[in-house]
Amino acid sequence: MIFHETPKHTGMDLxxxxxxxxADEVLTYKTVSGQLLLLACxxxxxxxxxxxxxxxxxxxxxxxxxxxxxxxxxGWSGDHLGFLERLFAMRGFLAFSIDYRLxxxxxxxxxxxxxxxxxxxxxxxxxxxxxxxxGESAGGYLAAAVDAxxxxxxxxxxxxxxxxxxxxxxxxxxxxxxxxDKAARSPALHVGAQCSPTLLIHGEADTTVSPEHxxxxxxxxxxxxxxxxxxxxxxxxxxxxxxxxxxxxxxxETAIEWLYAKLKIKSK
Numbered sequence: 001m002i003f004h005e006t007p008k009h010t011g012m013d014l015x016x017x018x019x020x021x022x023a024d025e026v027l028t029y030k031t032v033s034g035q036l037l038l039l040a041c042x043x044x045x046x047x048x049x050x051x052x053x054x055x056x057x058x059x060x061x062x063x064x065x066x067x068x069x070x071x072x073x074x075g076w077s078g079d080h081l082g083f084l085e086r087l088f089a090m091r092g093f094l095a096f097s098i099d100y101r102l103x104x105x106x107x108x109x110x111x112x113x114x115x116x117x118x119x120x121x122x123x124x125x126x127x128x129x130x131x132x133x134x135g136e137s138a139g140g141y142l143a144a145a146v147d148a149x150x151x152x153x154x155x156x157x158x159x160x161x162x163x164x165x166x167x168x169x170x171x172x173x174x175x176x177x178x179x180x181d182k183a184a185r186s187p188a189l190h191v192g193a194q195c196s197p198t199l200l201i202h203g204e205a206d207t208t209v210s211p212e213h214x215x216x217x218x219x220x221x222x223x224x225x226x227x228x229x230x231x232x233x234x235x236x237x238x239x240x241x242x243x244x245x246x247x248x249x250x251x252x253e254t255a256i257e258w259l260y261a262k263l264k265i266k267s268k
Contacts, residue, residue: 061137144187191220203236
């Protein structure tokens with residue numbers, strides 16, 4: 001189903017999560033040619049390792065070339081999605097942010113492999129049978145690829161915010177390996193029964209990643225019979241979830257409230 005909403009302030013207080021998004025723990029989930037690939041962990045208040053918690057892993061954007069999250073190999077310095085990870089942790093989730101290799105030294109295939117390995121590490125380390133996976137922008141491509149290029153549904157829910165889903169559609173295809181079949185690397189063209197239920201959110205005024213990417217993915221999911229909802233935000237540009245970089249957080253608040261309702265999370 002497709003939903004259209006005009007962004008509005010919901011009364012949500014984002015200040016605490018924006019101020020307090022330093023990770024509670026930073027782990028190394030693997031090492032590649034001496035490069036540590038890190039996992040930032042955000043825990044619920046009064047976290048007890050022996051208890052069971054819902055979990056969500058997030059994959060940052062940045063055009064596959066910006067290391068927004070981890071400024072160096074030694075630890076966590078805060079990131080564009082850190083407030084969202086903290087927000088979910090404050091509502092009882094184990095929340096994780098996945099570091100991955102970047103262009104130009106890594107390929108999209110390498111990045112997908114990194115994200116798969118991070119998810120496997122999270123499940124093993126925290127004894128999880130399933131979790132939610134969220135990807136934003138270029139990270140949305142990686143989240144969709146991890147899900148679509150799998151053999152069976154492996155997530156409770158996949159959440160894609162202004163994602164790149166089809167490398168044949170526009171300029172994003174230039175990042176496919178030289179000589180590669182762009183269609184073969186486009187998640188929107190490989191949707192099927194193996195995909196997990198998915199929530200899509202996109203700004204209708206996004207000129208960085210066209211809303212057509214989400215519309216095509218939603219259409220493919222509908223044809224495959226996999227549960228999928230799409231929220232289109234009116235007059236909203238790219239990267240609306242990066243709340244701390246926008247003076248007006250109405251689109252972010254509206255998107256988060258919609259996610260809370262879909263995931264059955266109490267907003268307060």
